[in-house]
Amino acid sequence: MTADPVITQQAPTPTELPATVRASLSPSRAADFKTCPLLYRFRSIDRLPERPSVEQARGTLVHAVLERLFDLAPAARTPEAAGDLVPGQWDRLVTEQPELAGLFPDDDPAAVAEFLSSASALLGGYFAVEDPRRLEPAERESLISAVVDDELLIRGYLDRLDVAPDGALRVVDYKTGGAPREAFEARALFQLKFYALVLWRTRGVVPRVLRLLYLKDAEVCDYAPEAEELVRFERTVVALWRAIEQATAARDFRPRPSRLCDWCSHQARCPSYGGTPPPFPEPTATPDPLRDARSTPAPPGADE
Numbered sequence: 001m002t003a004d005p006v007i008t009q010q011a012p013t014p015t016e017l018p019a020t021v022r023a024s025l026s027p028s029r030a031a032d033f034k035t036c037p038l039l040y041r042f043r044s045i046d047r048l049p050e051r052p053s054v055e056q057a058r059g060t061l062v063h064a065v066l067e068r069l070f071d072l073a074p075a076a077r078t079p080e081a082a083g084d085l086v087p088g089q090w091d092r093l094v095t096e097q098p099e100l101a102g103l104f105p106d107d108d109p110a111a112v113a114e115f116l117s118s119a120s121a122l123l124g125g126y127f128a129v130e131d132p133r134r135l136e137p138a139e140r141e142s143l144i145s146a147v148v149d150d151e152l153l154i155r156g157y158l159d160r161l162d163v164a165p166d167g168a169l170r171v172v173d174y175k176t177g178g179a180p181r182e183a184f185e186a187r188a189l190f191q192l193k194f195y196a197l198v199l200w201r202t203r204g205v206v207p208r209v210l211r212l213l214y215l216k217d218a219e220v221c222d223y224a225p226e227a228e229e230l231v232r233f234e235r236t237v238v239a240l241w242r243a244i245e246q247a248t249a250a251r252d253f254r255p256r257p258s259r260l261c262d263w264c265s266h267q268a269r270c271p272s273y274g275g276t277p278p279p280f281p282e283p284t285a286t287p288d289p290l291r292d293a294r295s296t297p298a299p300p301g302a303d304e
C-alpha cells in the first residue's frame with residue numbers, strides 16, 4: 001500500500017477536552033489491567049520505576065531507526081542506510097534517557113557493539129518483509145486520541161499509519177521482542193484494535209488492515225477489523241475502565257499469574273511470588289483523574 005500524505009491527527013490537550021471527560025486510558029495500561037490488575041496498580045497507581053531491559057532498549061532503538069528511515073528519500077531507504085542510523089540514534093536515546101547507559105556498565109565497548117549489532121539484525125528482519133522504498137507513511141509515532149462513552153479519553157502512539165489513495169488505512173506495529181510470540185499476541189492485537197477504534201471514532205473509517213511486523217521472525221500478521229467488532233471492543237474498553245475505577249475505589253488489585261510474569265519487573269512485590277505490595281498510595285488533596293492525559297504515554301517500542 002502506498003500512501004498519500006495526510007494531516008497528522010493531533011491529540012487534544014486537556015484544556016480542549018469536553019468537560020464530560022474525566023479519565024484517560026492508553027492501550028498499554030488497559031492491557032496491563034486485563035493481563036494482571038496488580039501489574040496495572042504497580043505501574044499506574046504506585047508508579048513504581050522499572051529499569052529498562054536490554055530487550056526494551058533494543059525495541060526503542062529499532063523503532064527510532066525505522067521512524068528516521070522514512071525521513072530519507074525513498075531510494076535511499078536501504079538496509080545499509082538503516083544500519084548507518086543505528087549508532088547515532090542510540091547516542092540520541094542515551095542522551096535523552098540517561099538510564100539506558102546503565103544497561104552497559106563501564107560503557108563496555110564490546111557489549112555496546114554487540115547490542116548495536118543485534119539491533120541491526122532486527123532491522124534485517126524488517127527489510128525481509130517490507131521494502132520501505134515503496135512506502136510513504138502518512139504518519140509515524142503519532143499520538144492519537146478519541147473520547148468514548150463521553151467520559152473516557154483513549155489515546156496512544158501509532159508506530160506507523162499508511163493511507164492508500166482510496167483512503168484505506170493500514171495501522172502498522174513493529175514487534176521487536178524476543179519473547180515467544182504467543183505470549184504477547186493477544187496483547188498486541190488488543191493494542192491494535194485500540195488504535196483502530198480511535199481512528200474509526202476520529203476519522204469515520206474502519207482501518208482496512210491492522211498489521212503486526214515481527215522483526216525477529218521476519219513475519220507479518222495482518223488482521224482486518226470490522227465495524228461491529230469495534231463497537232463490541234469499545235464496550236469492552238469502557239467496561240475495563242469501569243472495572244479499574246471499582247478496583248481503585250476498593251483498593252483491590254489482585255495478581256493474576258501467567259506466562260507474562262516472566263517479563264514482570266515487580267515479582268519481588270507480588271504476593272504470587274511471596275512478596276508484599278507497598279501501602280496503597282493515599283489520594284492527593286486534589287485528585288486528578290486526568291493525570292494520564294496531562295502526561296505523555298509511553299513512546300513506541302517502550303512496551304515491547
Ligand code: SF4
Binds near residue numbers: 256264267271
Ligand atoms: S508477577 Fe505476575 S502476577 Fe505478579 S504483578 Fe507481575 S504480572 Fe502480576
